[in-house]
Amino acid sequence: MAFSHGATVPETAPAFHPTIWGDFFIHHSPETLQISEECMKDRSNQLKEKVLGVLEACSTIVEKLNLVDTLQHLSIDHNFEEEIFSILRTTHASEFDSSSLHDVALRFRLLRQQGLWVSPDVFNKFKDEDGKFKVDITNAPRELLSLYNAAYLLTHGETELEESILFARQCLESMKGDLESPLAEQVKRALHLPLTRTLKRIEVLHYMSEYKDEPMHDSSILELAKLDFNHLQCLHLKELKDLSRWWEDMYREVGITYSRDRVVECYLWSHMAYYEQEYTRARMIFAKIIAIMAMIDDTYDVHATLLECKQLNEAIQRWEESAVSLLPEYLQKFYLKMICTFKEFEDELKPDEKYRVSYSTKAFQILSSNHLQEAEWFHKNHKPRFNDQVKVSSICSGAPWACVGLLVGMDDTVTKEELEWALGCTDAVRACAVVTRFMNDLAAFKQGKNKYDVHSSVESYISEYGVASDVAFAKIGSMIEDAWKTTNQARFERPELLPAIQRVTNITISMMFWYDDHKDAFTYSNCLEGTIRRLFVDHIPF
Incomplete structure (x- = not known):
């Protein structure tokens, strides 16, 4: 896709660098895992039941939304699609009155990502009479990060969300040198590329090591994320091997x-x-x-x-x-x-x-x-x-x-x-x-x-x-x-x-x-x- 913008002169066309992989994936034998694929599958199923229990035990909408966000960050939400959709649909249909900018922005982002409309007016309560965000928000990095990531789901004509992006970015830029881990790393990544434009399987490579430092860290969820990643990796490796063989025959034949x-x-x-x-x-x-x-x-x-x-x-x-x-x-x-x-x-x-x-x-x-x-x-x-x-x-x-x-x-x-x-x-x-x-x-x-x-x-x-x-x-x-x-x-x-x-x-x-x-x-x-x-x-x- 948009592979190049070239022309048609074979004598002088530049040579592309050769593949850095060669036949690596054809012959690669992965390291033996500490646990067999069958055991991984069994343990994953046990942990999924635990996570479902955690979801059911959430007593508030905010708790559920934060858990959904965690599952998405760890790229294991695909195991709970029906439950997550039910939570978001119920949340969308329910009244939501929170004084936390983080909570409001998180709800906004999760619902809009799911195709459920939320008005940008939900952020008005955090603004003063002049339509500017209140001063106390400028010193709240977690809330600003949530606002920043959420606002990137803007549509045409939503100038208030464009202003939210500029405001949050300016504040986060000014404080990024004073933040502690893992928030510091998350802000740095978002300022480079907002979360809503980041690939989940790239984000999980970062977030898996950061999650243990989150206040609401759950060891069962982290274990499931690691098992799920490794289990899928085994499948992806097999696919890469088969595809590489197909390509070797294709490239040689044509x-x-x-x-x-x-x-x-x-x-x-x-x-x-x-x-x-x-x-x-x-x-x-x-x-x-x-x-x-x-x-x-x-x-x-x-x-x-x-x-x-x-x-x-x-x-x-x-x-x-x-x-x-x-x-x-x-x-x-x-x-x-x-x-x-x-x-x-x-x-x-x-x-x-x-x-x-x-x-x-x-x-x-x-x-x-x-x-x-x-x-x-x-x-x-x-x-x-x-x-x-x-x-x-x-x-x-x-x-x-x-x-x-x-x-x-x-x-x-x-x-x-x-x-x-x-x-x-x-x-x-x-x-x-x-x-x-x-x-x-x-x-x-x-x-x-x-x-x-x-x-x-x-x-x-x-x-x-x-x-x-x-x-x-x-x-x-x-x-x-x-x-x-x-x-x-x-x-x-x-x-x-x-x-x-x-x-x-x-x-x-x-x-x-x-x-x-x-x-x-x-x-x-x-x-x-x-x-x-x-x-x-x-x-x-x-």
């Missing part, structure tokens, strides 16, 4: 050696959409879609001539084996392998689910035609206007296809309506594409333009409006924020699509990881080695 060898990173991206045990099929299909997406991107952007781009697009639009005759020899095996892989997706689906693959195929064809448009712009030295450039390049980011592809392998709750919505590339899907495109372009601009790169959105804006790069960055940054507001708003406007919207939101959130600090961590993936090891290789000690 001979597209100019493309980035990033199958482990493709799996990480898929894992960011859904890490839960029941989504093995979805993860594997989606990871393969991302891998194909990267190969297509590199073919259009850094290798194929314009004629070859046209031939490839025509074959993809026809989507039949006989169209292989249209292609140059070096693309024929790749094309046939793509068709074969999509047929394998169908084979993995139940009879009443097979239709989903046709949606992914259509999204792929839309992506291909937009890649061709970019190639034509480049070869004709055409500099499109900013809006035209964004319209095409946001599709070329790959995010719209990804938003369709992530639904293909999910469980039987996925509906035709959700697939139509994803293919239509509106609201949250469109926002995901915009965030992906802009964050990639900002990173690419910071890294420096390659002479074969097509005109990016940053350059288009600078050229069309005659402004300096910092002005363009500020404008594009505000457009990213607008896209986030659209994503947040979709939860309330399309409640019937909420499960799909939540997964699409995960993809949008992942962009904050891949392009953090204006770096392209997919293409230049050396920096991810530590994170990947912590997620998939290193066990959490008991």
Whole structure:
């Protein structure tokens, strides 16, 4: 997704660094755990019952909300989905009168994340007659942090929440050097990236070591979090092994050696959409879609001539084996392998689910035609206007296809309506594409333009409006924020699509990881080695 902004000159195209993993996951034998998988499962079930008991024993709404927040921070809320939804639904329907800004902000965040509307007016009680937050709040870091994280779930027109973010950030910045652990670390992370835009499986790597220092720490909950993480890690490792074998055969068979060898990173991206045990099929299909997406991107952007781009697009639009005759020899095996892989997706689906693959195929064809448009712009030295450039390049980011592809392998709750919505590339899907495109372009601009790169959105804006790069960055940054507001708003406007919207939101959130600090961590993936090891290789000690 937004893998690159390249061009089509094979003699001079830059070589990507080789994979840092090689066949590591094919041959990796994980360390023997202190406890067998079967024992982990049994112990986890015992602890789940304990946690359910703790939930039932909560006597107040505030206690329940704080426990839900803990379960989410520790990424074990997937074990208690029904109970958590019941708590939040009941909380939403109940009167809530608390004098604690932390409590009010926590309720606001948890409910809005779940697609349950809460008015920003709930914060008015903490403001003075002039509409400013009362002075005593400026010295309450925990309350400010809760307000800050909650306010990032703002929608269009909620200027009061924009003001809340600025106010809380200013206060937290001024006091961050005086805070104690674990609050100090949590504030530092939030100021870099608010909690609502942080991936749960990244947050848990931090929070698991911090939770023991929380005032309401529960040893049973922490033990469950460690067991759950290690148990899921065993599953993820098996999937990585299988995917790596598939990729090794694919990469060797099709001979597209100019493309980035990033199958482990493709799996990480898929894992960011859904890490839960029941989504093995979805993860594997989606990871393969991302891998194909990267190969297509590199073919259009850094290798194929314009004629070859046209031939490839025509074959993809026809989507039949006989169209292989249209292609140059070096693309024929790749094309046939793509068709074969999509047929394998169908084979993995139940009879009443097979239709989903046709949606992914259509999204792929839309992506291909937009890649061709970019190639034509480049070869004709055409500099499109900013809006035209964004319209095409946001599709070329790959995010719209990804938003369709992530639904293909999910469980039987996925509906035709959700697939139509994803293919239509509106609201949250469109926002995901915009965030992906802009964050990639900002990173690419910071890294420096390659002479074969097509005109990016940053350059288009600078050229069309005659402004300096910092002005363009500020404008594009505000457009990213607008896209986030659209994503947040979709939860309330399309409640019937909420499960799909939540997964699409995960993809949008992942962009904050891949392009953090204006770096392209997919293409230049050396920096991810530590994170990947912590997620998939290193066990959490008991």
